Structures are given as C-alpha cells and as structure tokens.
Amino acid sequence: xxxxxxxxxxxxxxxxxxxxxxxxxxxxxxxxxxxxxxxxxxxxxxxxxxxxxxxxxxxxxxxxxxxxxxxxxxxxxxxxxxxxxxxxxxxxxxxxxxxxxxxxxxxxxxxxxxxxxxxxxxxxxxxxxxxxxxxxxxxxxxxxxxxxxxxxxxxxxxxxxxxxxxxxxxxxxxxxxxxxxxxxxxxxxxxxxxxxxxxxxxxxxxxxxxxxxxxxxxxxxxxxxxxxxxxxxxxxxxxxxxxxxxxxxxxxxxxxxxxxxxxxxxxxxxxxxxxxxxxxxxxxxxxxxxxxxxxxxxxxxxxxxxxxxxxxxxxxxxxxxxxxxxxxxxxxxxxxxx
Amino acid sequence: xxxxxxxxxxxxxxxxxxxxxxxxxxxxxxxxxxxxxxxxxxxxxxxxxxxxxxxxxxxxxxxxxxxxxxxxxxxxxxxxxxxxxxxxxxxxxxxxxxxxxxxxxxxxxxxxxxxxxxxxxxxxxxxxxxxxxxxxxxxxxxxxxxxxxxxxxxxxxxxxxxxxxxxxxxxxxxxxxxxxxxxxxxxxxxxxxxxxxxxxxxxxxxxxxxxxxxxxxxxxxxxxxxxxxxxxxxxxxxxxxxxxxxxxxxxxxxxxxxxxxxxxxxxxxxxxxxxxxxxxxxxxxxxxxxxxxxxxxxxxxxxxxxxxxxxxxxxxxxxxxxxxxxxxxxxxxxxxxxxxxx
Numbered sequence: 215x216x217x218x219x220x221x222x223x224x225x226x227x228x229x230x231x232x233x234x235x236x237x238x239x240x241x242x243x244x245x246x247x248x249x250x251x252x253x254x255x256x257x258x259x260x261x262x263x264x265x266x267x268x269x270x271x272x273x274x275x276x277x278x279x280x281x282x283x284x285x286x287x288x289x290x291x292x293x294x295x296x297x298x299x300x301x302x303x304x305x306x307x308x309x310x311x312x313x314x315x316x317x318x319x320x321x322x323x324x325x326x327x328x329x330x331x332x333x334x335x336x337x338x339x340x341x342x343x344x345x346x347x348x349x350x351x352x353x354x355x356x357x358x359x360x361x362x363x364x365x366x367x368x369x370x371x372x373x374x375x376x377x378x379x380x381x382x383x384x385x386x387x388x389x390x391x392x393x394x395x396x397x398x399x400x401x402x403x404x405x406x407x408x409x410x411x412x413x414x415x416x417x418x419x420x421x422x423x424x425x426x427x428x429x430x431x432x433x434x435x436x437x438x439x440x441x442x443x444x445x446x447x448x449x450x451x452x453x454x455x456x457x458x459x460x461x462x463x464x465x466x467x468x469x470x471x472x473x474x475x476x477x478x479x480x481x482x483x484x485x486x487x488x489x490x491x492x493x494x495x496x497x498x499x500x501x502x503x504x505x506x507x508x509x510x511x512x513x514x515x516x517x518x519x520x521x522x523x524x525x526x527x528x529x530x531x532x533x534x535x536x537x538x539x540x541x542x543x544x545x546x547x548x549x550x551x552x
Numbered sequence: 553x554x555x556x557x558x559x560x561x562x563x564x565x566x567x568x569x570x571x572x573x574x575x576x577x578x579x580x581x582x583x584x585x586x587x588x589x590x591x592x593x594x595x596x597x598x599x600x601x602x603x604x605x606x607x608x609x610x611x612x613x614x615x616x617x618x619x620x621x622x623x624x625x626x627x628x629x630x631x632x633x634x635x636x637x638x639x640x641x642x643x644x645x646x647x648x649x650x651x652x653x654x655x656x657x658x659x660x661x662x663x664x665x666x667x668x669x670x671x672x673x674x675x676x677x678x679x680x681x682x683x684x685x686x687x688x689x690x691x692x693x694x695x696x697x698x699x700x701x702x703x704x705x706x707x708x709x710x711x712x713x714x715x716x717x718x719x720x721x722x723x724x725x726x727x728x729x730x731x732x733x734x735x736x737x738x739x740x741x742x743x744x745x746x747x748x749x750x751x752x753x754x755x756x757x758x759x760x761x762x763x764x765x766x767x768x769x770x771x772x773x774x775x776x777x778x779x780x781x782x783x784x785x786x787x788x789x790x791x792x793x794x795x796x797x798x799x800x801x802x803x804x805x806x807x808x809x810x811x812x813x814x815x816x817x818x819x820x821x822x823x824x825x826x827x828x829x830x831x832x833x834x835x836x837x838x839x840x841x842x843x844x845x846x847x848x849x850x851x852x853x854x855x856x857x858x859x860x861x862x863x864x865x866x867x868x869x870x871x872x873x874x875x876x877x878x879x880x881x882x883x884x885x886x887x888x889x890x891x892x893x894x
Contacts, residue, residue, distance in 0.1 A: 363754055363766060366702065366782050368800070420748050420886070422770065422778050426697040427804055436698055436802070438780045440750050440768055448750050450768050452700050452780055458806045466809075470702065470782075470798070472766070474754060477704075477787050479795060546746070548885055 218516055219246035219281035220309075220509075223273045223297060225254035225261070227288030227311045228374070228383050229338075232502065234261050236509040237286070243513045246281045249273035252289060254381045273297065277304045284309060284334070284516055286509075290391045291316055298324045302331035309336050309512045312402050313536070314529035316393035321533055325526040336512050336522035337529035341407035341469075343507025344483035350471060351411060360475030364448040365411055367404040368468040370456035371396070373428055373435070387433055395433025397423045398536055401453030405539075406524070406532040407469070408441060408449030415531065416449075418442040419549045421539035427456065439539045462488075463497035554617045554851055557583035557610045557640075559631060561595040563709075564645055565622030567834045568674075570595055572843040579618075579851045583610050607631060611638035618668075618854060620847070621645060624714040625721050629654035632669065633661040641668040643850045647730040647874060648867040650722055652891060655868050662864065670850045670860035671867030673734045677845040678838050680815065681735065684801060684808055688739060694805030696740055699779045701732045702798035705836050707765070707785035711757035715785075716765070723763035725751060725878045726871075728783040731837075733877070734870035736771050736779035739801065744873050744889050746772040751881035754786035769877045793836035794829035 220237045222230055222245070237245045248262040249270040262269035270276040276285065277300055284307030287297050291313050301308050308328065314337050315321040328335040341347050353359050373396075374386040385391040386399055409416060423437035436454035443449065457466055469480040484499035508524075515522035538549040556579050558565055565586075573581040584595040585604035596603045604610050610619065611634060618641040621631050629649045632642045642662070648671045649655040662669035675681050688696055707715060714720035721727055737744060751764035758765035766786040771779040794816040801808040813829065820828050833839045853860045876887040879894070887894065 363752060363786065364768070364782075366768075368700065418884070420750075420770070422772060424697075424776065424778070426776060427802070438698070438770055438778050440748070440770065442750060446752070448752065448768060450780070450782065452698070452800075456698075456802055456807065460806065472704075472754075472784065472786060475788060477791060546886060548748075 215242070217242055217244035218283045218513055219244050220513070221245070221247040221249060221276045221279070221282050221285040222258070223249045223276065223285050223287045224252050224289040225250065225258040225381070226252050226290050226385065228377055228381070229311060230286070230288035231257065231261060232505050233286045233288070233509065234265065236505045238265055239506070240509055240513060242517065243509065247276045247279055249276040253385065257381055274300055277301055277306050282306055284512060287311060290385050291393065292391055295320055295324055295327070298327055298335065302327050302333050305331060305333060307334040307512070307516055309338060309508070312337050312339060312529065313393065313398065313533050314526060315533065318530065318534055318537065321526070321530040325530060328526060334515055334522055335526040336515065337524050337526065338508040339403050339406035339524055339532065340504040340508070341403055341483065342410060342524055343504040343511070345503055346480045346483050347407065347411070347469060350478050354411070354473065359473045361473060362412060362447050363472040363474060364450065365408055366450040366470040367408060368466065369400050369404045369451070369453040370466040371400045372457045372459065372461065372464055373455045374399070376459055387431060389433050392433060394536070394540060395425065395431065396435040396455035397437030397453050397539070400455070401437060401439070401451055402532055402536050404451050404453060405535050406528065408451065409443070409531060409535065411471070412443040412445065412447035412449060414443035414445040414447060416441050416535045416538070416551050417444050419535060419538035419542055419551060421542045423540060423543040427454070437539065437543070441535055460494065462495045463499065554579040554854060555582045555615055556580065557585065557616050557619045558595065558601070558622065559585045559607045559610065559619055560622035561586040561591040562622065566595060568843040569620055569622055569847065570599055571840065572847050573599065575844050576848045576851060578855060579847065583613065583616060585610055608634070611635055611640065617641060618643060618850070625726065626650045626719060629658050632658050636661040636665040636667050636669065639665060639667065641854045643670050643672060643847065645672050646674070646867065647722065647726050648864065648871045650726065652872060652875060655871055659864050659868065668850070668854050668860060669864050670853065671864060672846055673730070673867055673870060674838050674842050674846050675731050675735055676738060676861060677849065678842040680810060681799070684799065684810060685739060687808060688801060688803065692806065693801060693803030693808055696777055696801065696803045698777065698802040699736055699739060700798065700800040701735060701779065701781040703728050703731060703796065703837060704782065704784040704787045704791065705796055706787050706789045706791045711760055716757045716761040716763055718761065718763040722878070723758070724765050724783050724785050725749065725767045725769070725881060726874050728785070729767065729769060729874035729877055730867070730870045732769060732779070732781035732783060733771060733873035734866060736773070737866065737869055740773045740775060740777045740779070742773040742775035742777060744771050744773055744869065746886050746888050747873050747876035747880055748886040749877035749881040758786070764881060767877065767881060771873055792829050793831040793833065796836040
C-alpha cells in the first residue's frame with residue numbers, strides 16, 4: 215500500500231514540529247512537504263531539510279503537490295478559513311489546529327467549505343488520544359462504571375513567551391490573533407474533553423476569566439468554568455498560563471472524575487520520568503501518545519474514508535462552550551446554550 | 553484549670569473532640585452528654601466524666617466553665633444560646649448554624665452574656681493548611697489569585713443520619729462547604745462578593761433525603777481572587793483518606809500544590825488485598841492534633857480573655873457563603889453577598 219502524503223502548513227503554532235515528527239514516524243503516512251509563509255519560517259525550513267522534504271514559501275504550492283493527500287494546518291486561527299478554502303479547492307484533507315476559528319460564524323463557514331468540497335476536517339484535541347482518558351471513556355461506554363456524574367479538569371501551562379528556542383509565538387498573546395488568552399489556548403482541549411466524556415451537549419456555562427498573573431498581558435491568563443450538559447453531567451475546568459517558570463514541566467494536566475460507581479483521579483495523562491539537574495528538576499514526558507494518536511486517526515479517516523473522530527462540528531461545539539465562558543465572565547451571568 | 557462538658561457523643565464528638573481533651577493540659581473534661589444514653593455512657597467510659605442525657609442539667613452545674621457542642625447543625629443555635637445564657641463559654645462544631653438568623657442570634661448571645669464563642673473551623677488548626685498559609689503570608693507565591701480545593705469522600709453514615717437531611721445538616725454544601733469557604737477567606741484575606749454553585753444528588757441516601765451530596769462552588773472575592781471547590785460525599789466506598797483533599801494555591805509569583813496522596817508516606821501491598829494507602833488519622837479530612845490545637849486555642853482564649861482565631865466573625869462569613877452556594881445551586885444563578893440584600 216502506498217503511504218498517504220501529509221504536509222505541514224505553517225510553523226506559527228508551537229505544535230507544528232511535533233506533528234512533523236509524528237507524521238514521519240507513522241507507518242502509513244509520509245511527510246511530503248513543509249510550507250512556511252508566515253511566522254517561524256526558519257524552523258519550518260530546518261525541519262524540511264532535516265526530514266528531506268521540499269520546503270515551500272507559499273503553502274498553495276504544497277497543496278497542489280501531487281503526492282499530498284492531507285495537511286496539518288498550524289497557522290494562526292485567523293488564517294484557518296483562507297487555508298481551508300485553498301485546501302478544499304485542491305481536494306486536500308485538513309488537520310486544523312485549535313481553535314478551529316475565533317467566531318462561530320467562521321467555524322460554520324470552514325465546516326461548510328469542507329463539506330461542499332468533500333474534504334475531511336479534523337481538529338486535534340489532545341485528550342481524546344491520551345491513554346488514561348481513553349481507558350476511562352471505554353469503561354464508561356461499556357457500562358462498567360455506572361453513569362458519569364462530573365469531571366474536574368485542570369489544565370495549566372506556562373506563558374507562551376517562555377517557550378524555549380528562537381521561535382516567535384507572540385500571536386498567542388495577541389487578542390486580535392488568538393481571540394483569547396491562556397484560558398482559550400490551553401483550556402479548549404479540556405473543554406472538548408468534557409463534552410466528549412459527557413457524551414452530551416452543553417446547556418449552561420458559568421465562568422470567571424481574568425488577566426491576573428502576568429503583568430502587561432493583553433489577554434487572560436487564568437480561567438474558572440463550570441458547564442452543565444443535557445444529560446446532567448457537570449464539567450469543571452481550571453485552566454490557563456498558570457505554571458511558574460520553575461514548574462518542572464510545561465504542563466500540569468489533571469482529570470478528576472466521579473461516576474455513580476467509581477472515581478478516576480488522573481494526575482497526568484502523559485508518560486514521564488524525573489530528571490534531576492544540577493540546578494533544578496525536570497519532569498520529562500517521554501511519550502506523547504496523544505499526538506501520535508491524532509496523526510494516526512487523521513490518516514485512518516482518510517484511508518478508511520470515514521468521518522474523523524474529532525470533526526469540525528466537534529471543534530465548533532468546543533468553541534461555542536469556550537465563547538460562552540468568555541461571555542459569562544463578562545456579564546457575570548450564566549449563559550444558556552442550545 | 554478549666555472544666556468542660558462535651559455535648560453530643562456522635563462521630564465528631566467521639567472521634568475528634570473527646571480523645572483530644574486527654575492531651576490538652578489546661579482543661580479537664582468533667583461531663584459528657586448525649587440523648588442516646590448508651591453513647592454518653594461509652595464516652596464516660598473513655599473519659600471518666602459524668603454522664604448526662606439532658607444538656608440542661610449540665611448548664612445547672614456551676615463548676616463547668618465551657619461546653620463543647622458536637623450536636624447536629626440545626627441544634628447549634630439553641631444549645632449554644634442556652635449555654636451562653638447560663639454563663640458558659642461555647643466551642644461549637646461547624647457549620648456555625650443552619651441559617652443566618654440562628655448564627656446572628658448566637659453572636660448576640662455571646663456579646664450579651666460576655667462569654668467566648670468559637671466555631672470549630674478545624675482546617676485552621678490543621679498543620680498542613682496552617683503551613684501553606686504561612687508560606688502565602690510570607691509572600692512565597694506573591695499575591696493570591698486563585699485557589700482550587702477538593703474535599704471528597706464516601707460518607708459512611710446510614711440514610712437516616714442527620715447529615716443527609718437538608719433541614720438538620722444541610723447536605724454537603726453546608727457541612728463541607730463551610731470548610732472550603734472558610735479556607736478561601738482565610739487565605740485570600742478578602743471579603744466574598746459572589747457565590748455560584750452547581751450541585752447534584754448522587755447517592756441513594758441523598759436522593760431520598762432530597763439533599764445534595766456533590767457540589768461545585770465558585771466564590772469571587774473583593775480582591776479579584778477566585779476560589780473553586782468540589783465538595784462531595786458521593787465518592788465510592790473505599791475512597792481512601794489518602795485522596796480526600798486537593799489544594800492548589802496560585803499566586804502572581806508561583807503556586808503551591810497539595811494532595812493528601814503526596815503526604816502519605818506509605819503504600820502497602822498484600823496478597824488478596826492488593827495495594828492500599830493506609831490511613832494515618834481517624835478522619836479522612838483532618839488530623840487528630842488539629843482538634844487538640846483547636847480545643848487548646850479556645851481554652852487559652854478563655855483563660856487569657858482574648859478573641860479566638862477563626863472566631864465567630866469568620867465562621868459567620870463562611871456560613872453565609874455556604875448558604876449562598878445552597879441558594880445558587882437551587883436557583884441556578886450566581887448569588888451576591890451579603891445575603892440579606894438578596
């Protein structure tokens with residue numbers, strides 16, 4: 215069987231290098247090109263060189279390459295629609311990083327464009343492919359642990375400006391380009407996880423989202439949210455750029471789950487070890503199963519010609535909950551979703 | 553040497569308070585009381601104190617300086633006020649009362665009778681939380697912005713226990729809620745302005761009693777700080793004390809993370825039993841010495857004529873926040889404080 219050709223469009227998103235590596239390692243996929251044309255082109259060019267694939271200054275040239283079947287899109291979300299339109303024109307599938315868009319209208323348009331062209335659109339929400347959560351979800355679906363009652367999710371990262379290396383991820387802290395701050399950036403993964411685990415649609419959202427930790431930041435850095443789903447499940451989320459520079463890992467991710475018959479306390483969804491250096495200790499996550507799983511799902515959905523596990527509609531629903539949280543934080547009221 | 557009476561020989565009276573008296577030098581437990589005589593007798597057997605089934609007989613005794621109330625929440629005000637009017641100093645279990653009206657009547661009685669009234673917000677005497685509080689006071693994490701707190705367990709009481717009854721105990725929002733709301737105000741040192749809560753009835757006993765046994769509570773403070781808590785009695789049977797509490801304190805200069813599991817120094821593995829985290833304290837939620845320190849502090853305040861830490865003014869605010877959470881959970885909207893403006 216011929217491997218399916220996947221490209222990377224833009225290194226604006228900090229996850230792009232990870233996707234390049236994961237595509238390279240996938241048995242059924244092949245990295246066929248890297249496109250820049252925006253932020254961090256140097257990194258994009260270096261990765262193309264490292265993996266021995268062509269680099270394109272214009273992503274449209276990557277999209278028209280014969281071997282390309284689908285592409286990971288790591289542009290700023292304000293450019294998603296433009297890229298999806300171009301991909302649709304060439305009939306290329308899209309793995310579009312989160313958030314799918316900054317408004318529901320634009321999310322709808324992206325979904326519409328993809329549907330009309332018959333291309334697949336998937337959004338990589340990491341928790342869906344984290345083993346502890348997958349195990350829990352499977353047990354829940356098999357009816358082994360009773361009914362889901364609630365999930366308390368913690369999702370803390372560091373300020374994007376402290377990402378080591380020469381790359382510029384400043385757009386993540388620009389309200390115009392990111393649409394929000396730490397709560398949206400890191401929290402939306404957990405928002406999707408809450409909805410996925412609940413297996414139900416959100417009806418009521420309450421939140422308080424603030425810029426409280428980092429001075430001179432134009433966006434929020436910490437948020438508190440509750441969401442109630444149609445089936446009665448309660449989701450609670452604390453998320454943001456909360457970890458101080460000294461924190462021994464980039465991420466602090468926890469899921470604390472109660473069902474009518476069991477509880478699951480997930481300290482971290484990653485597989486790690488400790489590295490004690492001369493000055494400080496580091497928690498090293500040696501296996502990001504989630505990224506491999508996302509790439510695998512994207513490839514399989516193409517090979518098997520089926521809807522990807524995380525659809526454009528799923529990404530829109532997560533965005534709707536996150537936007538409702540910002541609205542609630544602004545008004546101080548509960549926001550009702552339909 | 554003060555002479556004390558313990559009124560109420562149930563779970564917290566027998567497990568928390570009674571054994572603590574043996575370790576507090578300045579006080580002697582001379583009387584124990586419970587409406588169930590066998591419980592009072594059991595308490596007397598442990599302590600050597602006199603047995604009562606009617607607390608009013610204790611109030612008649614001139615040689616008793618203080619009473620320690622470990623009775624169901626809805627009885628706090630009546631017993632506390634009767635005791636204070638009889639000239640006794642009162643150490644009363646949390647929550648302070650079941651209504652603001654009852655709590656205010658207690659405060660007024662304390663002022664009128666010129667006696668000490670302290671509510672046993674025992675977390676303030678727990679070394680773990682006192683130590684973290686010291687760190688935050690010393691500015692180790694900068695200005696406090698956010699606290700996440702969880703207090704979770706399997707409540708081991710039968711369906712007819714008062715804790716399940718919304719009228720007598722108030723359910724988990726009142727009974728455990730005052731611990732988290734008090735911790736928030738203790739750490740933030742700011743006035744609460746708004747409370748929002750979502751609650752569920754999960755276990756059969758809670759559903760039957762029409763009370764909540766699982767709740768999420770969000771408290772906003774004047775300083776801009778936010779507290780976010782889960783309180784629950786709905787965790788599965790066997791949910792161990794090593795997992796009871798979670799605390800994340802987030803400030804502008806850092807964060808402090810505490811879980812009971814982190815401070816549990818041993819795991820045992822045995823054939824047939826699998827893997828267990830043994831419990832080191834009788835209660836999942838707090839340590840024995842926290843009760844000792846709480847009682848010791850109150851005794852010192854009586855002897856020195858000083859105002860107790862975490863005294864009635866804090867307990868009142870903690871209660872007000874918990875009652876606001878209850879109202880919020882029932883009505884599905886944020887509730888502004890103070891409650892009397894509602």
